[in-house]
Amino acid sequence: MTSTILRALSPWLLLALLFALAPQAFPSASALTMMSVMGVMIIFALSYNILLGQTGLLSFGHAVYYGLGGFVTIHAMNAIIHAKLNLPAPFLPLIGGLAGLAFGALFGLVSTKRAGIVFSMISLGLGELVSSSSFILRSFFGGEEGITTNRTKLAPFFGHKFGPQIEVYYLVAVWCFVCIVAMYALTRTPFGRMCNAVRDNPERAEFIGYSPRMLRFISFCFAAFFAGVAGGLAVLNFEIMNAQQLGAQQSSLVLVMAYVGGAGFFFGPIIGAVIMTFLQITLSDLTSAWQLYFGLLFIAVVLYAPGGVAGWLMLHAEAARRGELWRLAPAYALIAPAFAAGLIGAVMIVELAHHLFDQALDEGSAMRLFGVDVDAASMAPWLVALLLLGAGIGLGRLLWPRVGDAWGVVAARLNRAAAA
Amino acid sequence: MSAALSLVDLHKSFGLTQIIRGLSLEVAAGERHAIIGPNGAGKSTLFHLISGRLKPTSGEIRLNGERIGGLRPYEINRRGLARSFQVTNIFPKLSVYENLRCAALWSLGHKYSFWTRIEGLRDARARAESLMERIGLTARRDAPAGVLSYAEQRALEIGVTIAGDADVIMLDEPTAGMNNTETEQAVALIRKVTEGKTLVMVEHDMGVVFGLADRISVLVYGQIIACDTPARIRENDAVREAYLGQAGH
Structure with a gap:
């Protein structure tokens, strides 16, 4: 019994250990920044995969919920600082999550009515709508400059003001770990299984008592919630939020992360987020044509490894086993x-x-x-x-x-x- | 016996083309009822109307006395009617076990639950395992449904249909495309799993129909031209001319 529990928990203990010890292995400031971004992107990519991998919904506008979650968080953060409220930084991503959830519920009512191309096109339209609104509603989105904040002015959390990057890293790591566990647990519920069923055959799901639209809607709300959490964490990490964060480029990036990592596996988007963030940061230092390589990598994966890196690894893992x-x-x-x-x-x-x-x-x-x-x-x-x-x-x-x-x-x- | 399913003056048209023309039928609770008829008679359309895939143009459909005409398929399923499909309609990427467990979830009250661990649901596991045994797919438990043989997929189709423990089961050509041995096995399976339930079945194999059904309705051009016991249907001249004669029986 104890050994079964230990075996079930061991991947999570290993993951927690990895998060805890990573700064010891990579202590430089640039590495800490990169790992913080990776943590945010892991949540974002996994939230996207609730739609793509679990429910079969190809969204072209998922950054809307990341961005709106971030904008609501940054405004809330500035208001908290201004009002001198005793709400420390670790709780703020929850505001982003709730904002993502609220907007997800609103837009999901429209977009989840149908799956397939209709859903994709509506997500694209909504993405463009919100993205273009950002240049009209300047007081909320801050125009091209965006909105800035200062996380150190928030109330301290057990003496920590989250000034040093290492403290931000651990804040992101804890949230990332909790979100990974939560999203994994979601796949292991009746709802999670029915998302897989509706992905495979929405018509059959309807004839066993389930409304495919309701399943898609709930799935969409969860995805928007976790994307909002990622947006809130991005605010704490960067102390700025601008319109680019909710635009088509960010939506494409998360799609590429999930696909390159492997949307068919739960851990695929985690690999995708780590690889793409690493490439984004290191390649952009090496060449200004880095986005072209992203495109080429995406095409290569679609053509030659449709299961993504995770699919490729699993294939070899079975052979190795x-x-x-x-x-x-x-x-x-x-x-x-x-x-x-x-x-x-x-x-x-x-x-x-x-x-x-x-x-x-x-x-x-x-x-x-x-x-x-x-x-x-x-x-x-x-x-x-x-x-x-x-x-x-x-x-x-x-x-x-x-x-x-x-x-x-x-x-x-x-x-x-x-x-x- | 009270009617489990009753259709009153049912019509369905696509544009100017009438497919179902004033059809009325009562199926008693616990009855095994077969619907036969030549190709294009409207059998599949009738199934789609009853199960909610299509909405009737006019007329009434009642399930256990409750009007269900025009409801969505999931609303009808929740009221106790389940159906299978002529072309196998399962969840191809999910395992056999997962197909059956998913199909049982709603009826067991787990609905959209995202707060309970599915592995901890003993009732869902017990039902899926018992169904797997009844349809003879226990050895294929973890195989993705998409890689099963045709006969296995048809058995799974029936398993998914009955997993929700609906009172009224509708099977659309359950033995289509099967050889004699597979058909015999399928008939035995249907007889076993629909015991105590109301069965409505569309089937072209007259051996299956006459062996299984308590009553048979003959559908021709969207109307029922005869509805009686198998023995009387076999002797009905109008039926022989319209259908059985053509089929060579």
């Missing part, structure tokens, strides 16, 4: 150089093109690429890039059947083992 992973190693080792060559070639082309067409007018065509000085206007780097890309694609196509064959053998052995 059965001791079959080594059978894939030779094929992977063969194709890895081709993959690397193709990737380097593609990155070179993107960077050369970006420099030549965007930056060369101001800075000249000379640039530094992978530590080498090159001239983007000369033929040589382009030829090398095209050669690498061509070789990568050619070799990849030539060797890919080997990977397919290796997987065929592994899949057959896994099926035999499962049948046995």
Whole structure:
């Protein structure tokens, strides 16, 4: 009995330990900031997956609830500071959550009437509506500059004023942990299971006593609540909220996070949020064409790994659990150089093109690429890039059947083992 | 016996085309009633009208005396009527067990509950497990419904239909596409799982119909031309001409 409980709790204890010890492993200020953003984005991406992965609703406007939750939180925070109320920072994300819930209930009444394309289009329309309102209702949204605040002016919480980033990190980590547990628990309820059922076959759900619209509506409200919590935490982290946070770009980002991570698995969006936040912060330091890489990554996942990173990991985890992973190693080792060559070639082309067409007018065509000085206007780097890309694609196509064959053998052995 | 299901002067038109034309029928509680008729007679439309998938143009549908015409399918299901579909209609990505458990949840009162752990619901687990055994899919418990064989999916379809413990069960061509052995097994299953319930069934296999039904209604061009016991229906000249003769029986 005790061992069963321990086994059930062990992933959560590990996660809590990971949250607690991460600052010891990565103590720098930039790492703490990045991990705080990751925590916020994990909640946001998981909230999105209540819609996409659990209920089968593809939303193009989920940032509305993140942003509105954030705006209500920042106004509430400034009012609390002004009125000198004794409400410390850790409770403020709840205000964001309740705001997200209120707006989710309001907009959900309209948008959850139908699923599929109709839902997606309404979510897009509502997203644009709220986003464009932000430039009209300037007193609430603060125009282009947004609204600012100062978290240290809030009442202290057991002596902590959340000035240092480490305190903010732990605040985000606690909220992130609680939200992950809550959202996971939600999937393990009758409501959560029926969300899966209505995702798979809404008509059948209707003939076993459930209103698909009501299921979609409740699911939408939960997603909006957790998105609002994420928005409230973002306010505490950044001390600013602007219209960009509820726009189409933020809505696209959360979709990409959930999809790249793997919307079919509960932990997929967590992986997606971590990867995309890491890439967003590190890539934007390396290249100003970073958004292009996001797009390319998204296309690559949609085409070649529709289950996302989590799907890919689970596939390999099953092979590893059965001791079959080594059978894939030779094929992977063969194709890895081709993959690397193709990737380097593609990155070179993107960077050369970006420099030549965007930056060369101001800075000249000379640039530094992978530590080498090159001239983007000369033929040589382009030829090398095209050669690498061509070789990568050619070799990849030539060797890919080997990977397919290796997987065929592994899949057959896994099926035999499962049948046995 | 009181009527579990009664239809009074039911009409359904799509534009100018009348599909159901003044149909009246009473099915007694506990009766096994089959509806037969040639293709295009309106059998599936009639099923859709009773189960709420379509709204009648006029007329009355009563379930245990309560008017249900025009209600949504989930509202009708909650009042005690469940149906299966001609084309298998299950939750393909959910496991066999999960299909049955989900189908039982509403009737057990768990509704939209997001505060109880589903694994802790003993009643839902017991019902799903007992159903799995009755439909012979216990060995396939964790298999996704989408990968089951056709006969297994049809059995699951019946399982999902009866999981809510509805009083009135409607089966739309439950043995369609099955071979003789599978049909025999399906008939035995239907007989077992609908014991004590009212059964309304559309079926093309006359062996199944005459073996299972207490009464048979013959539907031709949206009207019932005969409604009687299997023996009398077999001897009815109008029926033989309109339907059975065509079917070669």
